[in-house]
Amino acid sequence: MDHFLYRDGVLFAEDVPVSEIAAAVGTPFYCYSTATLERHFRLFDEALAPLPHLVCFAMKSNSNQAILKTLAAKGAGMDVVSGGEYARAVAVGVPGERIVFSGVGKTVSEMRAALAGGIRQFNVESEPEMEVLNAVAVSMGLRAPVAIRINPDVDARTHAKIATGKSENKFGIPISRARAVYAQAAALPGLEVVGIDVHIGSQLTELEPFELAYRKVADLTEALRADGHEIRRLDLGGGLGIPYTRSNEAPPLPSDYGDLIKRTVGHLGCEVEIEPGRLISGNAGIMVSAVIYVKRGEGRDFLILDGAMNDLVRPSMYDAHHDIVPVVEPEPGVEPAHFDIVGPVCETGDTFARQRAMPPLAPGDLVAFRSAGAYGAVMSSEYNTRPLIPEVLVKGDHFAVIRPRPTFDEIIARDNIPEWLL
Secondary structure, eight states, rough: OOOOOEEEEEEEEEEEEEHHHHHOOOSSSEEHHHHHHHHHHHHHHHTTTOOEEEEEEGGGGOHHHHHHHHHHHOOOOEEEOOOOHHHHHHTTTTTTGGEEEEOOOHHHHHHHHHHHHSSSSSOSHHHHHHHHHHHHHHHHHHEEEEEEEEOOOOOOOOOGGGBBBTTSSSSSSSSGGGHHHHHHTTTTTTTTEEEOOOOOBSSBOHHHHHHHHHHHHHHHHHHHHTTTTTEEEEOOOOOOOSSSSSSSSSOHHHHHHHHHHHHHHHOOOEEEEEEHHHHHGGEEEEEEEEEEEEEESOOOOEEEESSTTOOOOOHHHHHOOOOEEEOOOTTTOOEEEEEEEEEESSSTTTTEEEEEEEOOOOOOEEEEESOOOOGGOOOOGGGGOOOOEEEEEETEEEEEOOOOOHHHHHHTOOOOOOOGOO
């Protein structure tokens, strides 16, 4: 469920007409719903009760500070994968004990910053990382809390570029070597082993891969405890998918996912962490764009929008589907036509949809890309010197710009001309 609905034929974001926001900030822009963000977080939080748990928002899906502050106010922790994300989480007041640091390539400077500022745990991905983190912690007179990320060799049955739990993926330590690696970690004076971490991929639309992975984690927990390790925390990752189309079968509900967690690891007495991103922020956002031209071609027609692949790269990068709807609902009985929906960038890859059925549209008409709140703005760029587009947050009948559109002068001023060219 989201809070982007038609009222009297006009698309609203909560209680604000989308066309009103477009008139104020211009197009294209991202728009997020506070009510949807809060509802999706609450569903996960309730799904894990009464287990001791922490729901950490995967910031890589949407790291705008207003989004983070909205979720943190409801009790969310944060899952960060870079020093910059850690700094963003701290900047909005998230305490270190609610921040988990993931990622395969943590640097010494990132480790130092997190240790100095406070961290719930590092999810360690490799033995070399483990050795470096130990050295950094010892040099600071600290012990770094760690969960070792285990690769369970489970096929997540998702897009190859977002699968992370198979043996050929770059993530984690093979589960066959887990006991030996935990023994190495326990012997390092700068590390405190607190748990196990696993994450098998993103946009999973069925529960069986999770069950296979979590049962392996449960068995490993028993084995590690038998080896003398205190495993008190299980980080089970994120990855539960969202419905990108209104017609396809919906992925499992957070409540079903929570029941699975209780069934597979609930008996272990561990605190459970999960790190949803897409399911919290994905359907909480739309991207709004305007039609520039309707182009008639040979064999196909085109809707050319002012939004482009640099604003929303998922269709170009993943062949991802987004429902695209007119902001003004068509009259009943209007016959749709089929269009390729494209942007203005000089690349064939700047295509959002091919032969998509759409109502008649004209230059200046607005369309909304649904399910654009995750991996939209965070993956955008200024390719073709196209300014990053505004982000807007709606709460009830109010809206605010939470990231403005830069001017061309601001973009150009970031370049430095060396003195020999002056």
